[in-house]
Amino acid sequence: MKSKSSVNRPPTPDVLEDTPEREPTLQELINIKLIETGEKERLMELLRERLVDCGWKDEMKSLCRAFVKKKGRNNVTVDELIHVITPKGRASVPDSVKAELLQKIRTFLVSAAL
Amino acid sequence: MVYHSSFVDENGVNRACGCPLLPLKSHIKGPAPVSDQDRTDIVDEAITFFRANVFFRNFDIKSPADKLLIYLTFYINVALKRLEGCRTLAEGTKAVINLGLEKVPVPGESGFPFSGLFPLPQSHPEAGGQRSSVPNGFSFPPPSSAMSSNINGQILPYPCPHLAEFRRTSSKPFRALHHCLRIKPPGGRAAIRRDPNEVPCCAACGLSSPSRLYACVTCATVSCHTIAADGDSLSHAAAHAASMPHGHQIAVDVDRAELFCCACCDQVYDRDFDAAVVIAQTTASTLGGGSTATPPLQPENLRKRRRVNYLPWAPDLREQALIGSCSSPIDGATDDSYHFPRGLRGLNNLGNTCFMNSVLQALLHTPPLRNYFLSDRHNRYFCQNKSSDEGDSGNAGKKSGGINGNKSGRICLACDMDAMFSAIFSGDRAPYSPAKFLYSWWQHAANLASYEQQDAHEFFISMLDGIHEKVEKDRCKPHSEGSGDCCIAHRVFSGILRSDVMCMACGFTSTTYDPCIDISLDLEPNQGGSTKKAAASSNRTCNGEADCSSQNCGTSTLMGCLERFTRAERLGSDQKFFCQQCKVRQETLKQMSIRKLPLVSCFHIKRFEHSSTRKMSRKLDRYLQFPFSLDMSPYLSSSILRSRFGNRIFPFDGDEPDATNEVSSEFELFAVVTHSGKLDAGHYVTYLRLNNQWYKCDDAWVTRVDENIVRAAQGYMMFYVQKMLYYKASDKQVAS
Ligand SMILES: [Zn+2]
Ligand SMILES: [Zn+2]
Ligand SMILES: [Zn+2]
Ligand SMILES: [Zn+2]
Ligand SMILES: [Zn+2]
Ligand SMILES: [Zn+2]
DSSP states (O other), rough: OOOOOOOOOOOOOHHHSSSSSOOOOOHHHHHHHHHHHHHHHHHHHHHHHHHHTTTHHHHHHHHHHHHHHOOOOGOOOHHHHHHHHHHHHHHOOHHHHHHHHHHHHHHHHHHTTT | OOOOOOOOOOOOOOTTTTTOOOBOOOHHHHOOBBTTTTSSSSSHHHHHHHHHHHHHHOOOOHHHHHHHHHHHHHHHHHHHHHTTTTSSHHHHHHHHHHHHHHOOOTTTTOOOOOBBBBOOOOSEEEHHHHHHHHHSSOOOGGGGGOOSSTTTEEEEOOOOHHHHHHHHHSEEEEEEHTTTTTETTTTTTTEEETTTOOOOOOTTTOOOHHHOOEETTTTEEEEEEOOOTSOOOOOHHHHHHHSSSSOEEEEETTOOOOOETTTTEEEEEEEEHHHHHHHHHTGGGTTOOOOOOOOOOOOOTTTOOOOOOOOOOOHHHHHHHHHHHOOOOOOOOOOSOOOTTTTOOOOOSSSSSHHHHHHHHHHTTTTTHHHHTTTTTOOOTOOOOOOOOOHHHHHHHHHHSSSSSSSTTOHHHHHHHHHHHHTTTSOOOOOOHHHHHHHHHHHHHHGGOOOSSOOHHHHHHHHEEEHHHHHTTOOOOOOOOGGOOOOOHHHOOOOOEEEEEETTTTEEEEEEEEEEEEEEEEOOOOOOOOOOSSSOHHHHHOOOOHHHHOOOOSSHHHHHHHHHHHOEEOGGGGGOEEEETSEEEEOOOEEEEEEEOOHHHHHHHHEEEEEETTTEEEEOOOOOOSSSSEEOOBHHHHHHHHHHHHHHTTTTTGGSSTOOOGGGGEEEEEEEEESSSOSSSSSEEEEETTOOOOOOOHHHEEEEEEEEHHHHHHHEEEEEEEEEHHHHTTTSSSSO
């Protein structure tokens, strides 16, 4: 019988133990702050809504459908789909949506006094 | 000569159904003892002898082990059949594992191949023992967790070999994950966190905000799955799976609570896990209470519409004789200069009656309705409703405000429809006066009777209601409208809406289903904003839009309206609902979706705003874009649930229409009722599509128009018919 690792192991991951403690980057700090305050979830929700409203989601959906159709239903993995669609998706987010989100993040940073 | 089993020594070997439970070289626990890895077991023997034994029709049984050998030979044969058509090793492995996951009949059950060879099981445990020891090293999950390819008629994705292996080897798969499920706030998405405030980050690179973070379900290590641009190097999640001897391939997305196989690079689905997530999202798992999910109420009398093959009809001899003797030939020669299709006929305005004419034109060319009346399903000469004097006592009270002393029960709107269909399709081209119909409708809807301009949509609702009431008042059970089991009006136009109301405090969700005969949509988030009706009335619904801020893009579209209609809406603090679980009124989240699509979808755009507080009305003249071809699948309950709960197998969605069944969710526009002018002095005109040509029906005048004129029109009511029907029903008109 093989030995099975315990599922309820404490959260310390192995790999991190070998790497020396390093200062989190500013980006990571902001990210953690965003998560802790719940602001990230709110921003995500806003973004989802905007992307639906401007038709971005439908566009991505039809791109995905077309790809799956081309490759055949059973020959596509999620990873492949993400790999193919992500560049197109990033490129077609409207600038107004990006600007609005950036503005929201700025406002948050000011209010959080980071 | 057949090869016999060498396991003749049965010392200390248990039996089930006369069959020895021989040792197996398997690490899976079961009734059969574990054999030494370097010794041959019965499975090896069966494989070795297979090529020889498979040629013999008769096999004389020398020992009980021979029975097992026969069975295994048969089973190998089944397995080989499954391998046909598998082109890669991975495909083959998957096919065989799936075979192992299927339910195997034991002696005494139907489907068991060798009846008579084995004695029947004496007890359930014996059957269980038999079941889990029979085939070659695959143990069968107990029935409760048994995976099947087909549950509730729904085809499920097969588990990948890694997920199958993981399920087999862990005693309580995913149990530990249940404690890490976080739903925040109630109604939000499910996430995986070991403690509520954990900020997970990749163990290998420390990043906390890559797009995809996975936690290994075996050892809880969190890794990112950022695929390098070159696609060659492994992601940290894939590297983790590869670095372990085995069993670390399955991981869970920490932000979506969806399962992923890092070896297959694909999402995987586990029924039990998905059920746990959905239960956590719908009930108060955050309160620590036992997860007692009440399954959503199922609508009564909901039958799955089954697809039947199309059979062209041709009259048999008897019918031919009948047709010959009872009918006169239609003067089919389209000698009129317009070459308009039959049935296209103007309707005279009887004094501000364009509201009626516009709707009648749409109904006269609604394929299923037209087919019903033209095939003589409601014959005005034989109608029971008109002539019967009894049985209308129930109506008498309700209709006491009738316009004249005419005995109630004497009118039947369906009969008037029948007469109108006969006239419209008679071949006569002169405009028709629907005076008789108007008169009947006045009697039916006494409160609306006047020579003033009326609302076309109100007329539509009230006349369908009239057909329903008169035709089906005896036969119709309450609440059967939506099930397609009612009068012709409901069979054509009735769908079922699903409404979920979720308590924002505890997450308890109550689900209700209501029949609807059309969908009323808000043109845009209106400025007044606060006069939203909370609940759908019995046969109409009010669109509740979520917010007023999302108007950043130009033209509104019908799809946009439908998207808002099905969007989750937080009800204001003034509309608290009583939560069955909290036992107090709480703030709630409400979401509408379409449970069952009607054959014909009518969308009513709320262009007329009536404000009771300000004692005024106004008309919204904004343009709304509507497609000629509409896919309704995003607004179906199944799609809405999927976007709420993530991509998973639902414990209760056997009763939800399958969103992947795209054929019946495809609709085609065939009529548009438009309104031009002011609120009270406007004019209704209908655009109709017949034989792929658009016609404008403006009371008595019918003209051919370009489709761009239709696209530019200010739609008030849009009529869509399911494409699947359309393609048989409308391409060829009744003529020919
Ligand atoms: Zn990483
Ligand atoms: Zn692991
Ligand atoms: Zn896999
Ligand atoms: Zn009748
Ligand atoms: Zn009815
Ligand atoms: Zn509650």
